[in-house]
Amino acid sequence: MEQANLSGWQLFNLTLVFIIGTSFILLPGSLIADAKQYGWLVFIWAFLYGIILGGLWLYLSSKFPGLSIVQIAVQVLGKWAGGFVSLLYVLFFIQIASWVTRNMSDFMHINVMPRTPLSVFNIMILAVCAYAVVKGIESIAMVCELLSLLLTLPFWIPFSIMIQEWDWQNFNVPYVFHPWETFLNTRYALAFPFMETVSFMMIFPFAGRRLNLAFLSGIGFAGINLTLSILFTIGVLGVERASHLIYPIFIIFREMEFTNFIEHLESVLSINILLIVCIKLSLLFYCAVLAICQLFEVKERGVVAYPLIWIISAYALFFKNIVENVNWVKMYLFNYYALYAIVIPAVLIICARMRKKGRFRKRETAT
């Protein structure tokens, strides 16, 4: 296994970028369509839920210091059952990586380069990410650390300029807010992006001090950023428009005009999105490669990483179009992610406790 050490600040940045990742371009439209002017409220409970789940994973990880989720599964459930669970996680990481890849290529294809085939985007970005994976988690973390400020400022400065378009009337939409119904209809926002962070259970063994604080505050800070961006989107675009758009935040940038001189700032956001997605994808790619390496005891990451480019890029074409992708996210994502983010970690905690009790009883009977 790689001998790497991540600082608290690096883990915080990784968590932040991972959560914001594709969700800030893809989620606002659906969320505002489902929760209208209360869309921002959904993100508040979603990130609180993310923090609670994060606590569960940290608890499990603290019981097995230095082990990733794949190694924990093998240790707790044994070689075959644990191996099967690990295989499921490998599949899970590959799946998320391919969905993220597709989100990025869809975005570029729809908005920036409509004539370029999707596969070209997929292969190009995956090739870069595979290189990052081979270089290791420290390299990914350092790139993330370097870019986090560069990614935050070009996002919030133009976004703040668009405050001039703010209209309080946008929050005055005839809609009766039923919290429970809204919670159920928008449960995909709990899954994407907060349940995806279970992937960090592959990274926890590399984190040094202040792991809990860095990880949980990363979730919290990302949640606040997402909440604010939804609030801004409603205030600037209005519920009616935002709920009809696939990429409302991108549209805000596209329509930004500053003194009739600075226009077309969408290219800034496009590069921003590309960089953020690149980091998220590298992390997921790394998790998939590391999980395969740990499960099958492969020493060289490159042997696994480069062939995976073709698998992920092919799997990224699974959805025919963005509408099918969004539909899947809305209907099945929460249930599907629940298996990896709640059920398996909970089962592992219970089994670990039972084994511990069993061992304790054995020791007692022996004495």
Next chain:
Amino acid sequence: MKASRLGVVLTLLALCTGCWDIKDINTLAIVSLAGVDKDPKSGDFLAYYQVMNPTGLSTRTGSSAKAAVYTFNFKDFSHGRFTEKTGRAMPRLFFTAHLQSYIISERYAREGILDLINYVELNPERRSNLIIFVSDSPLDVIMNSFTPLDRVPGRFMRSLSNHYQRNFRMNIYPIRFKDLEKDLKRQTPTVIPIIHYNGVKAASKSDEIEKINATQNGLTFAEGAVFIHARMVGRLDDKSKVLFYILNKKYRRLTETITVNGSYVDVEAQNIQVQRKWIAPGSHLSFDIHADLRIINNQQKRKMTLQNLQQIEASFNKMLEAKAEALEQMSKDKGWDLLGIQDHGGNEDSWRQTKVTFHVTSTMTTTGNTSTPYLLE
């Protein structure tokens, strides 16, 4: 090893995305202004695109004028078919990312432009912050005319709107596609300026704009087209249009002529603040309006005293209250909720019965250079 690395790099270069989406500026037909009309008989759309002519634009002083733009027109039954059609007449790639504004014929506007809104919003190449105008003159005349001072008609119109824009709240002139989209489900109308061509024959040759009379065969903003749910339902005169924007807290300036002591006084109201509050929810709405006044012409035959200034303020207040009441009455008569009563807590069914009161206050802050007009005894 080095050779294999070089091979990988060269292979990756072949995948460079620019090859598919390459856009060379010399091969683009940059559209600056678009116009859409709809033939009521056949239902076909008539699309006009003004494409910039770089050679015409770069004409230096002293040299002969060349056409700064060329207008291409096409006819088809669906908006999405025009891009392909342009390839048959334009020797360059149709490029609309720098489109300045759209002009819509009045007859099309009256039929409703939801189809056009949907097309513009869906299209990644077009932005919804394009400004819209409604033309009450034949669209082919407007689209085939050059404009004075700014040789590109699209830019001419944009500049005209920018001129007004400064007095709008946060510099936002709400005449864009996105304003129509935002107001789609609201009851408050969107008012779009109407442009009018002062002439009969199009000024279609660049030398025609060399004439000194810039008004004749030129374009002017006149009146406003009232849009409710993306359909033009009527027209507002210039004064009502400005008052509509003011009462909806979008505009902050008004120039009025009032009669004080039997003489004309022109005042400019600046920094107009409007506060609306429900005296009785759903049945009595009150507007408190305050403005800072500036005298721009005083024909009174008396000295400007404190009392006289108060008289001017009182006359202005009275006049504005009367005009606001007239607008409210027109709003109820025509069934256009120009005050946005329904969108601000009013009842959808009984908004016409809502009692609306206006209370105007003003402060004379700027009087100009003279304290007393010159008089001949």
